[in-house]
Amino acid sequence: MSPPHAAHIVVDLGFGDAGKGTLTDWLVRRHGAGLVVRFNGGAQAGHNVVTDDGRHHTFSQFGAGTFVPGVRTHLARTTIVHPLAMLVEARYLAERGAPDALSRTTVSEGARIITPFHQAAGRLRELARGTGRHGTCGVGVGETVRDALAHPEDALHACDLTRPAMLVRKAAAAQERLRAELSEVRRAASAHPQATSELVLLEDPEVPSRWADAVRALRPRERVVGDDWLAPRLREGTTLFEGAQGVLLDEWRGFHPHTTWSTCTFDLALELLRDADFDGALHRLGVLRAYATRHGEGPFPTEEPALAPAVPEPHNDAAGWQGGFRVGAFDAVLARYALAACGGVDALALTHLDRLATRWPVCTAYRAPPQDADTGTLPRMHPASRAPMEEADTDTRLRMHTASHAPAEYGGMFTRDTADTSRVTALRLGPHRDLAYQEHLTRALATCHPLREELDLGGPPAERTERFVAWVESILGVKVAVTSHGPAARDKRERGLT
Template identity: 30%
Template sequence: MKKAQIVIGLGFGDEGKGITTDFLACQSPDSVVIRFSGGQQAAHTVMIDDRKHVHSSFASGALRGLPSYFTEHCTIHPLFLFNEREELKAKNGNTELHIHPLAKVTTPFDVWKNRTNIKNLEHGTCGKGVGATMKRNESPYKLFAIDLIAPKEMLIEKLKGIAYYYGLMDEDQMDEQMKPFLEAIEQINWKIDDYSYLNSFKNLIFEGSQGVLLDMDHGVFPNVTYAYTTSKNAYEICKLLKIENIEMYYVTRSYATRHGNGWMSNEKEMILRNNEEETCTFNEYQKGLRFGGLDYDLLNYALKLDGAHVEATKKNLVVTCLDQIDEKFKPENLNIDFDTVYGSYSPYSQDFKKFSDA
């Protein structure tokens, strides 16, 4: 019987969705890993022995050798994708990537918009063009993954239209921006496939992007991401594929983090240890990573919120970064009974333990 495993972050992102996805990929190496929200701004770190990779344009099973699939709810940036593909090749990762025809394509002009718009900067943009891409695709100036295999002349005309949409009229400037973008597109063997591609797998691992508290419907506006970061999209795909056996893996750190501006509870300075492998410590656009004590009321809120979007046969909890602070995690403070509670005691998924075994 087909099974789906859905990985969801319960905070503002950076909870440990990458290491959790790698843990599941290690258990089921014949799976496919599916990104169902976000895009190139979702940076998930996986470490296997002496190899480390930050997955953005590929799902977090790639270093372990699993194929990736990006759904229609995701964005892709061809140049970023090409660069990451070359990195994965050098690390002997799996560069097989299938993309839904209606996934949104980020252009250099979307990135420019994200990085120069004052409101975006105030709200905490990653500077990867995702928000601008999603907003633009509500206009007539759309660009989808299927357009990447259309005649080149047609693609160029669509790109020029997007440049005009943003008010860029200088032909030389447009050509300068488009040249490396088009070169990257030509060097990729695009696999554009609808959801029928997923029918060839018995186990599907759905990897969430940012956390539930950044959801575009449920986060504290305007400091949200332009995506549904709950199980909403993943569950709809499961229903489409007639998958009823669904396992949830809810992820939280043993303390709270947030990148960028916006509200967070219990914010305070923290002295951490064993965090040398922290990937996203500083971003030019979001600035430094913020910390805080764990808010169990907020965790309960996030769990109940996501439960409104999915019917699961099994619910698990993953608590990461337990080796970085002395304070003990208290699962008894949560209002949900989990089938299993896992703890992460290092940056390596091989060091996952059940709480009962710790």
């Protein structure tokens, strides 16, 4: 039985897409949770849930427990909200049997708001790059955060949605500000056929008022609540905190500049719990796939395109702005780094175990250049690591105020085998919020080559699962509490989850 009130925090230990949504849906059902709190990221999230009766939805802003009747969603102050996308998603959910999803949702008054102008600005920057694209989800999350950091007094927050006149004034100011800032970008992108509609959004003076009118359908006065709303709800039963993206994309611990403008560790959820004086049971669950994945551009040491046919991806593709879906061998080096970056976990969940073959590729170490390669002057990045994600599309100097060290001042960025110093077994954490360290770590990582191995997992699926789980627990030193053998709740197996 669950304690009177408890909190489960679900965090992805990879580059995203590990299965946070399906685990959240299962945990809600398993523990009878009444509330799912989205605590980081924004409308670029894509958390797939398939119900036992076959309904599928890719959750973006609503909590992945929404298919369970009565379960509420709360978008915390640390999220970035796209109002019109919420309305669209609510319609999709209604078609899939959750007609009251919006009425079960609240938004913190402090959550930042994406306007059409922030979305257009991010897309125009990408189009202006031509063949040198960075990769973007195209919904304006990074642009919204960048603009809020640069102009905090003019940033739009959810509380502004309840004040129509203020909303129009702030939206119009954002339109004018971004139009002026992007004059060169607009010229560079103007020849691209996809730029036309984005340019109109920045140039049409009627858009701010039309957007504000459309937002009224969200019924902001019913949705938007104060920061004190959450604390009493946390004491009513079990709450799920559903993370977005993955620890390896974290704004401070990810491989800069291939990162998101969001903290993807447990930190923001723990901050919300501290602010609420939460005194219930707490469980931190880290999620990993049985193999590595990455959506879009950025470093991916164990990438193995030949593995793709064996691990089909029905709910992730290369459509839209975000780029291709990449797969590779299970990477214990990056898993160890993610565990260290988020301060450890109470247990692991392993997903996609139904994909395991008799011979399964894994990586427990890298081969790297001599010791000075991770302390001093670093070589150019590998071509596969050439471009940041959407949230780094803009001026990342806004987040580099703590980046002051020279590479050699950090010491080694790798933990190396004492008997074979070219063998890297771990990546070392640097000073927190030091993007210079993270950028040098990214460059050092690009010099590494995975030492690929193959596990002999044996015969039938159940045997393969047990051997792989035992191997993961041994190599990472963490208990696997949940295994997932398919997309639905019925495909989950519990192994001692408290």
